[in-house]
Amino acid sequence: MEIGDLLNTPQAGDDGQKKEKPSPLLSLQKDLDFYSDSIQEVANEIRKEGLSEYPIFIAHQHEVNFGELILDRHELARDWSIQASTLEEFEERGVIRPDKKARFIKHYKNADTHMCLFVVVPQGANFVFYPYKSGKSSTA
Numbered sequence: 001m002e003i004g005d006l007l008n009t010p011q012a013g014d015d016g017q018k019k020e021k022p023s024p025l026l027s028l029q030k031d032l033d034f035y036s037d038s039i040q041e042v043a044n045e046i047r048k049e050g051l052s053e054y055p056i057f058i059a060h061q062h063e064v065n066f067g068e069l070i071l072d073r074h075e076l077a078r079d080w081s082i083q084a085s086t087l088e089e090f091e092e093r094g095v096i097r098p099d100k101k102a103r104f105i106k107h108y109k110n111a112d113t114h115m116c117l118f119v120v121v122p123q124g125a126n127f128v129f130y131p132y133k134s135g136k137s138s139t140a
Contacts, residue, residue: 027079027080028079028080028119029130030079031059031078032059032080032115032130033133034078035078036115036132037133038071039057039071039082039132040115042055042084043055043057043111043115046086047111051086052086052087053087054087054088054104054105054111054116055084055086055115056087056090056116056118057070057082057083057084057085057117057118058082058083058084058085058117058118058120059080059081059117059119059120060080060081060119060120061073061079061081061120061121062120064083064120066085066093067083067084068085069081069082069083070082070083070084085118087104087108104127109129113131113132114130115129115130115131115132116128116129117129117130
């Protein structure tokens with residue numbers, strides 16, 4: 001799933017017709033562009049240190065007791081906070097079931113070019129892959 005798949009969901013207007021309402025996830029897109037280099041640096045460190053080949057970043061606007069806080073929206077005057085985690089932690093906590101791990105890995109995009117996000121919103125949560133803004137890779 002791409003971030004664009006989550007944006008601009010139709011809402012019913014006063015006349016009963018569906019109309020486009022800007023999604024709060026538009027602010028996530030802006031924050032991800034702002035955070036991109038920092039997230040990529042953390043992803044590269046997670047991989048280089050051998051913690052995981054599959055870093056996952058949790059994007060949220062509330063309290064989340066999962067992963068490690070790396071970018072605090074309050075400190076940075078942004079809309080979204082980011083926590084760093086890994087596939088292994090998601091599996092340990094039961095978010096990714098062992099029987100779904102291979103499928104997740106198959107769909108995991110290149111960690112040099114895309115960040116893997118677990119986006120938490122009031123309606124639920126979903127995995128999204130978003131390209132790094134700079135295009136830097138771990139070999140750069």
